[in-house]
Amino acid sequence: MKHSIFLLDDSVNFPDASLAQDEPNGLLAIGGDLSLPRLIEAYRHGIFPWYSEGEPILWWSPDPRCVFPIDDVHISRSMRRELKRKPYQVTINRAFAEVLDGCAAPRAKEPETWILPEMKQAYEQLHQRGFAHSVEVWRDEQLFGGLYGVSMGRFFFGESMFSSAPNASKFALIYLAHYLKEQGFLLLDSQVGNPHLYRMGAVDIPRSEFLNLLNTHIDWPQPKGMWLPKTLSEWQ
Missing domain, CATH: 3.40.630.70 (Leucyl/phenylalanyl-tRNA-protein transferase, C-terminal domain)
Known part of the structure; x- marks a missing residue:
C-alpha cells in the first residue's frame, strides 16, 4: 500500500517509520528542523535526516536496513x-x-x-x-x-x-x-x-x-x- 509523504509541523513527533515510501526507498517525511529533541526522537524510532543543499529536510527509514x-x-x-x-x-x-x-x-x-x-x-x-x-x-x-x-x-x-x-x-x-x-x-x-x-x-x-x-x-x-x-x- 502506498502512503503519503508526511509534512512535519512544530511537534517533534514522527509518523510510524513503517509508513515510509517504497520509492524512493525509505522516504517518510519532509520539513521540520534539526533541533536536539527532534533528532533524538528520530533516532529512537529508526529515522534519520539526509538531504542535499537546496532541498528541504528529508527524513528516512529504509527497508531493508x-x-x-x-x-x-x-x-x-x-x-x-x-x-x-x-x-x-x-x-x-x-x-x-x-x-x-x-x-x-x-x-x-x-x-x-x-x-x-x-x-x-x-x-x-x-x-x-x-x-x-x-x-x-x-x-x-x-x-x-x-x-x-x-x-x-x-x-x-x-x-x-x-x-x-x-x-x-x-x-x-x-x-x-x-x-x-x-x-x-x-x-x-x-x-x-x-x-x-x-x-x-x-x-x-x-x-x-x-x-x-x-x-x-x-x-x-x-x-x-x-x-x-x-x-x-x-x-x-
Whole structure:
C-alpha cells in the first residue's frame, strides 16, 4: 500500500517509520528542523535526516536496513596482518569536530556533500549532549581517518566515515565494533548498504525486524563512562 509523504509541523513527533515510501526507498517525511529533541526522537524510532543543499529536510527509514551485527564485522587476512602491524592509534571522542570536517569534505566520486553547515551544527550539539561520538585514526599525531554516529541504547547509528590513508576508515570501524561488543551493544547501524560495507560484513535486515529490536533495546542503559575520550585497546 502506498502512503503519503508526511509534512512535519512544530511537534517533534514522527509518523510510524513503517509508513515510509517504497520509492524512493525509505522516504517518510519532509520539513521540520534539526533541533536536539527532534533528532533524538528520530533516532529512537529508526529515522534519520539526509538531504542535499537546496532541498528541504528529508527524513528516512529504509527497508531493508543495513546493519553490522556486532559479532560479524569481517576482517580479511590482509587486514588482520595490518592490525597486527599497528600502523595507527585509534581513539574515541578526541577530535569530533575534525572527524566531522573530514566526513564533510568533498570526495573524488562525490564532489557534493550532504553534511551541510546546519547538519554539522546539529551533530555537534548531539555530541555536546552525549549522543553523538567519533572514532579517530591517528599516525604520528596526525588524523588520517575516522567515523561518527549516534549512540542510544544498544545501538550505534553510524553516519559517515572518511579516510586519507590506506585502511584508516576500516581501522575505525573494526576497533569500534570490537569496543561496542565489549560494552554489550547489539547492532552497528549503517542505514543503507553499499559494496564496501557488505565486504566488511554488513547485512540487510527487514525494517520491521530493525524497528522491533529498537523498541526492545533503545532504553538499555549504556555503561557509565564508555564514551569518555580514550584510546581504544589494541586489537588482539
